[in-house]
Amino acid sequence: MKYDVIVIGGGSGGLTVASGAARFGAKTALIEKEAQLGGDCLHYGCVPSKALIAASREVHDARQAAKRFGISVTGKPDWKKVTGSIQQAVDTIQEHDSHERFEREGIDVYTGEASFAGKNRIDLKDGPSLEGEKIVIATGSSPAILPIEGIEQIRVLTNESVFYTNQFPERVVMVGGGPIGLEMAQALSRLGSEVTVLENSDHLLIKEDREIAARAVTSLQKELRILTGTRASKVYREGNKTFVETEGRHSENIEADALFVAAGRKPNTKSLHVQRAGLSLTKGGAVKVNDKLQTEVAHIYAVGDVNGRFPFTHGAGEEGKTVIANALFGLRRKISYDDMPWCFYTDPEIFHLGLTEDEAAQETGGDYDVYRGSGADRMIAEGDEDSFVKVITKRDGTILGAHGLGRNASDWMQTMVLMKAKGHPLKDLSSITHPYPARTEIVKQTSDAWWTKKLFQSPLTGLSKKALKAKRSFKTKHS
Numbered sequence: 001m002k003y004d005v006i007v008i009g010g011g012s013g014g015l016t017v018a019s020g021a022a023r024f025g026a027k028t029a030l031i032e033k034e035a036q037l038g039g040d041c042l043h044y045g046c047v048p049s050k051a052l053i054a055a056s057r058e059v060h061d062a063r064q065a066a067k068r069f070g071i072s073v074t075g076k077p078d079w080k081k082v083t084g085s086i087q088q089a090v091d092t093i094q095e096h097d098s099h100e101r102f103e104r105e106g107i108d109v110y111t112g113e114a115s116f117a118g119k120n121r122i123d124l125k126d127g128p129s130l131e132g133e134k135i136v137i138a139t140g141s142s143p144a145i146l147p148i149e150g151i152e153q154i155r156v157l158t159n160e161s162v163f164y165t166n167q168f169p170e171r172v173v174m175v176g177g178g179p180i181g182l183e184m185a186q187a188l189s190r191l192g193s194e195v196t197v198l199e200n201s202d203h204l205l206i207k208e209d210r211e212i213a214a215r216a217v218t219s220l221q222k223e224l225r226i227l228t229g230t231r232a233s234k235v236y237r238e239g240n241k242t243f244v245e246t247e248g249r250h251s252e253n254i255e256a257d258a259l260f261v262a263a264g265r266k267p268n269t270k271s272l273h274v275q276r277a278g279l280s281l282t283k284g285g286a287v288k289v290n291d292k293l294q295t296e297v298a299h300i301y302a303v304g305d306v307n308g309r310f311p312f313t314h315g316a317g318e319e320g321k322t323v324i325a326n327a328l329f330g331l332r333r334k335i336s337y338d339d340m341p342w343c344f345y346t347d348p349e350i351f352h353l354g355l356t357e358d359e360a361a362q363e364t365g366g367d368y369d370v371y372r373g374s375g376a377d378r379m380i381a382e383g384d385e386d387s388f389v390k391v392i393t394k395r396d397g398t399i400l401g402a403h404g405l406g407r408n409a410s411d412w413m414q415t416m417v418l419m420k421a422k423g424h425p426l427k428d429l430s431s432i433t434h435p436y437p438a439r440t441e442i443v444k445q446t447s448d449a450w451w452t453k454k455l456f457q458s459p460l461t462g463l464s465k466k467a468l469k470a471k472r473s474f475k476t477k478h479s
């Protein structure tokens, strides 16, 4: 069969490309090795993790509320019910990502593992061979499993198994303090697991603004035991007990019944045989692409986790749109991640957009301003007092970066994406009415800080102060 476009991988990136290409009239094939479409995000990533986080937050809130209001809450949550709520969320969204939906859009959907047989030819394992004028690789990534001595002696969990396991892990050593590690460690801990997080680096959240990271870590440490500068070196058994030995800053023997590996990702390129199409991979195994998301072979593109650039679902989606423009219409559109936020769904949530203060300092040579917001009335009323906003601007108020911390920060910080992407200076937000006491008030407060700073620096303010002082002393003398 001959196609205008062949898409390999039916996850966030691949589905965007396939759907867009078919809607623009391209004869499109979509190949997915699993029985169901949706990829990591739907089955092993965003959706099940957010459902688990939601369940754990409800349990946590119930306990906190009980403590505050003098009610007693006892017992452990029923893990079967928790995984049931995860499955329900996945199943509901699966309907939207069904084979039928994409077939209705005119796409030929194939189930099977794809590999390159040449620059324009894709073979399906135990299936047909397809020819494509344009080929898009969207095969995602998988958890990197570490060579820890004795690892076979312990139950190993990853994002691929945790949401579907029948047995609740009572004592977990989490290897990796990245977004997966922290989101999952907090959720499991809130559901009653005893969790220790091991992080190889000396600091957590190293890509975040330092001030935000420090505040987030302080909050998370209230609930979690986190050992930085520490790795798992060995797993061993003593009688019927299993221990994880650690090395680095903390040498400990931690009794555990599961080792959760969240130590980074490896792009899914092993079975693709990309060399048969003349492509090479980066050291980390990602498919090399340029800013137009083209590989070394101009008609082959790569989007999503497999190119190792911006490993988020919305990143894969935006890359997919860029590829549709370039592959179908011959445009030379370059992808830019400057206005793409990311969020980590710990409690408090972390929102990240654009430059951190350190990056801004380097980029501007120190010629920047910082505005902060905290203590909005609604957050105080709801006991969410960790909430914090930090905006970094050029001297004229152009937004370079915006960072937020707090419950639901992924929602109430979104205005900043519009402001930055459309080039509005921070002060513009101040002239828009925010309903009191919506949580977005904290963002408005931050923009009000721009005016406060300008007013205090203004020569008019100085003159006004002097004039009022003179008036007051004149009145005192003559009264």
Ligand SMILES: Cc1cc2nc3c(=O)[nH]c(=O)nc-3n(C[C@H](O)[C@H](O)[C@H](O)COP(=O)(O)OP(=O)(O)OC[C@H]3O[C@@H](n4cnc5c(N)ncnc54)[C@H](O)[C@@H]3O)c2cc1C
Residues within 6 Å of the ligand: 008, 009, 010, 011, 012, 013, 014, 031, 032, 033, 034, 037, 038, 039, 040, 041, 042, 044, 045, 046, 047, 049, 112, 113, 114, 115, 138, 139, 140, 141, 159, 180, 268, 271, 272, 303, 304, 305, 306, 310, 311, 312, 313, 314, 315, 316, 345
């Ligand atoms: C626990 C966890 C939580 C996450 N939470 C978030 C979040 O909250 N927000 C966010 O933005 N991102 C989140 N992510 C990241 C997000 O899931 C990924 O960035 C996103 O899924 C990448 O999309 P993709 O299309 O590149 O790959 P995928 O969605 O993984 O799709 C790739 C598809 O290709 C298929 N495939 C692989 N090889 C072949 C082959 N040879 N032939 C045929 N098919 C093949 C796979 O089966 C898979 O279905 C999370 C990830 C994890 C692991």
Ligand SMILES: NC(=O)c1ccc[n+]([C@@H]2O[C@H](COP(=O)([O-])OP(=O)(O)OC[C@H]3O[C@@H](n4cnc5c(N)ncnc54)[C@H](O)[C@@H]3O)[C@@H](O)[C@H]2O)c1
Residues within 6 Å of the ligand: 146, 175, 176, 177, 178, 179, 180, 181, 183, 198, 199, 200, 201, 230, 231, 232, 262, 263, 264, 265, 310, 311, 312, 342, 343, 344, 345
């Ligand atoms: N909310 C979200 O958007 C969200 C949530 C989860 C995951 N994700 C995506 O998934 C990707 C992968 O997440 P991740 O957390 O697996 O990877 P990551 O690479 O971001 O973090 C892995 C962490 O493990 C540490 N580590 C590596 N080897 C170690 C070892 N031997 N011992 C102890 N620590 C070790 C690393 O220093 C790092 O901090 C992220 O980049 C992100 O894009 C997104």
